[in-house]
Amino acid sequence: MSGEARRTTVKTRTDPQEQEQEQEQEQEQVTGTGTAPAAEVIGALGIQPAAVEVHDVHKWYGAHHVLDGVELTVRPGEVTVVLGPSGSGKSTLLRVINHLEKPEIGHVSLNGELIGVRRHGERLKELGERVILGQRSRIGFVFQNFNLFPHLTVLDNVAAAPVATGKLSRPEARQLARDLLARVGLADKSSAYPRQLSGGQQQRVAIARALALRPGVILFDEPTSALDPELVGEVLAVIKDLARSGTTLVIVTHEIGFAREIADRVVFMDGGRIVEQGPPAQVLDHPQQERTRDFLSKVL
Amino acid sequence: MSQSPGAAVSSGSAPPAEAIPRPDVPAAPKPLAAQRVLPLRRPGRWIITAVVLVLVAQIAHGLVTNPFYQWDRFQYWFLRPTILDGLLITLEVAFYSAVLGLLGGILLALARLSPSPVLRAVSWVYTWLFRSVPLIVVLLFLYNFSALYRTLSVGVPFGPAFFTFDESRIATDMAIAVIGLSLNEAAYASEVVRGGILSVDQGQHEAASALGLPKRYQFAKIVFPQALRSITPNYVNQLIGLIKGTSLVFYVSLLDLFGSVQSMGSTYPGDIVPLLLVATAWYLILTSVVSVIQFYVERYYSRGALRTLPPTPLQKVRNGLREVRARVRRETAI
Ligand SMILES: Nc1ncnc2c1ncn2[C@@H]1O[C@H](COP(=O)(O)OP(=O)(O)O)[C@@H](O)[C@H]1O
Numbered sequence: 001m002s003g004e005a006r007r008t009t010v011k012t013r014t015d016p017q018e019q020e021q022e023q024e025q026e027q028e029q030v031t032g033t034g035t036a037p038a039a040e041v042i043g044a045l046g047i048q049p050a051a052v053e054v055h056d057v058h059k060w061y062g063a064h065h066v067l068d069g070v071e072l073t074v075r076p077g078e079v080t081v082v083l084g085p086s087g088s089g090k091s092t093l094l095r096v097i098n099h100l101e102k103p104e105i106g107h108v109s110l111n112g113e114l115i116g117v118r119r120h121g122e123r124l125k126e127l128g129e130r131v132i133l134g135q136r137s138r139i140g141f142v143f144q145n146f147n148l149f150p151h152l153t154v155l156d157n158v159a160a161a162p163v164a165t166g167k168l169s170r171p172e173a174r175q176l177a178r179d180l181l182a183r184v185g186l187a188d189k190s191s192a193y194p195r196q197l198s199g200g201q202q203q204r205v206a207i208a209r210a211l212a213l214r215p216g217v218i219l220f221d222e223p224t225s226a227l228d229p230e231l232v233g234e235v236l237a238v239i240k241d242l243a244r245s246g247t248t249l250v251i252v253t254h255e256i257g258f259a260r261e262i263a264d265r266v267v268f269m270d271g272g273r274i275v276e277q278g279p280p281a282q283v284l285d286h287p288q289q290e291r292t293r294d295f296l297s298k299v300l
Numbered sequence: 301m302s303q304s305p306g307a308a309v310s311s312g313s314a315p316p317a318e319a320i321p322r323p324d325v326p327a328a329p330k331p332l333a334a335q336r337v338l339p340l341r342r343p344g345r346w347i348i349t350a351v352v353l354v355l356v357a358q359i360a361h362g363l364v365t366n367p368f369y370q371w372d373r374f375q376y377w378f379l380r381p382t383i384l385d386g387l388l389i390t391l392e393v394a395f396y397s398a399v400l401g402l403l404g405g406i407l408l409a410l411a412r413l414s415p416s417p418v419l420r421a422v423s424w425v426y427t428w429l430f431r432s433v434p435l436i437v438v439l440l441f442l443y444n445f446s447a448l449y450r451t452l453s454v455g456v457p458f459g460p461a462f463f464t465f466d467e468s469r470i471a472t473d474m475a476i477a478v479i480g481l482s483l484n485e486a487a488y489a490s491e492v493v494r495g496g497i498l499s500v501d502q503g504q505h506e507a508a509s510a511l512g513l514p515k516r517y518q519f520a521k522i523v524f525p526q527a528l529r530s531i532t533p534n535y536v537n538q539l540i541g542l543i544k545g546t547s548l549v550f551y552v553s554l555l556d557l558f559g560s561v562q563s564m565g566s567t568y569p570g571d572i573v574p575l576l577l578v579a580t581a582w583y584l585i586l587t588s589v590v591s592v593i594q595f596y597v598e599r600y601y602s603r604g605a606l607r608t609l610p611p612t613p614l615q616k617v618r619n620g621l622r623e624v625r626a627r628v629r630r631e632t633a634i
């Protein structure tokens with residue numbers, strides 16, 4: 001993993017040739033770690049990358065101002081990595097984006113559509129539960145603790161949501177689930193139960209589960225923090241693969257090398273605010289803010 | 301590695317001495333790894349086992365030979381139609397009350413966990429009330445109530461199946477018994493179900509809503525099946541209490557198992573002990589059946605929760621035999 005992390009690639013999505021070369025490199029690397037996802041096939045999933053906009057979001061827990069005017073724009077297909085010390089509000093930000101938490105002020109939109117609220121004259125009004133659930137199915141979420149459904153097989157974990165939300169028939173969903181599991185290198189595990197898998201395998205199932213709804217954006221909340229060091233690589237390989245395929249990703253992580261490699265933009269948060277953001281080369285190598293420098297010196 | 305034994309010999313080089321067993325050479329001490337480990341003997345355990353066995357045998361002997369129990373009369377009564385009729389009523393009352401009680405308990409638990417303060421309060425008051433009032437009071441209350449209002453049926457929120465009122469008194473008594481037991485059972489079941497739902501990890505709720513699963517699906521397919529794992533043993537406990545609780549329906553003039561025994565006992569006062577033994581035997585059988593069902597239900601709902609499922613009794617027997625055979629083979633090999 002350390003070798004991978006040190007490798008820095010300057011990414012320019014506008015140059016298809018270079019991207020292809022990268023993919024080839026990537027595939028070699030992926031075979032090395034024992035997984036076999038192929039970027040172009042995930043691209044063939046029919047995922048339409050979406051834009052995410054977070055506008056002046058404030059969130060309080062009691063008197064604690066957890067998000068303090070967060071402003072963030074993610075363009076379609078962009079990979080945003082969120083860094084920051086523990087307690088800085090990174091998880092809360094992700095949870096506000098898919099409306100697991102309601103912001104007291106501000107709003108979030110997906111491709112221009114407001115999430116969880118609608119305009120009511122000058123004000124915003126909360127939407128009904130059912131509509132919000134529909135919107136959430138277009139936003140993938142990958143948890144630190146996987147949160148797979150332990151009583152369902154791996155295949156059913158992946159196939160459940162498209163069926164339950166009425167997007168696919170049962171056989172279609174199972175076929176899709178098998179494809180996705182093959183993509184994350186777990187074709188042979190489809191009838192296992194989650195607790196019979198390693199952490200890295202569980203997290204790859206969780207990613208497949210999120211992909212099954214063909215979300216416009218996928219949010220990752222420290223996807224590798226609960227994993228043993230030797231299992232981190234296999235999960236990062238799958239995420240890299242998604243990044244290459246042009247899916248919109250927002251990733252909270254402490255893997256700086258990984259951020260440098262795949263991020264289009266790095267966002268540094270502290271105390272509920274975005275302190276600094278920009279391309280990885282700028283934020284990671286030439287941070288402008290004292291707090292960013294301080295944080296990076298501790299984690300690097 | 302893939303050489304045949306013949307090739308190994310023809311290669312001429314002397315193999316290490318211990319690799320080839322030669323009977324003419326006196327046996328060298330075996331390397332430590334090959335020596336058999338003798339299991340620790342535990343004489344204390346054997347003594348206790350023997351004492352317990354003797355006690356059990358004594359009790360069994362007393363049960364069989366003591367004339368007080370009148371086993372011939374027991375045999376006479378055990379499958380008498382009156383007793384079986386009573387057993388049937390016990391089963392019916394217990395079954396309907398268990399199902400209705402569980403359904404009511406689920407609704408009460410959902411109300412108690414809902415965001416609506418009114419629903420929470422109603423659920424809390426209901427549980428408080430019916431856990432406080434003795435079952436016999438509830439039954440007698442309903443009994444007298446139904447004598448006053450013969451058309452009580454309309455307002456009661458349980459299925460229409462029991463509302464063949466007025467047609468025969470036994471249907472009414474049955475309905476009263478089932479309603480009374482269900483009301484009582486629901487109060488306890490609601491706490492059992494609530495405990496089960498609370499035992500499901502918060503992350504499961506989050507993952508389900510993050511996937512946008514419909515609310516009903518979240519409960520029915522994600523949360524409740526996981527809750528059942530801890531609901532099952534508690535509810536079975538409840539159920540066994542309920543089966544025995546049915547003996548109270550005797551007081552609302554329903555002749556259940558205990559009721560039949562009681563009425564036969566007053567007709568044949570000399571047979572009261574064997575009759576009580578008959579009731580005991582039947583209650584034991586019912587509880588055993590419930591326990592067996594519990595084992596399989598629990599096993600079913602622990603799929604995925606455990607890395608490997610606990611073996612069924614049949615598998616245990618098979619594994620035991622295999623273990624014995626393996627040990628015999630080991631012993632004979634040494
Ligand atoms: N449900 C909650 N109730 C009260 N405080 C919370 C809750 N969730 C998070 N917090 C607080 O909000 C702050 C930000 O939390 P979080 O977004 O999880 O930070 P991060 O993910 O960056 O570590 C922390 O100080 C945390 O203690």
Ligand SMILES: [Mg+2]
Nearest residue numbers: 090091092222
């Ligand atoms: Mg966090």
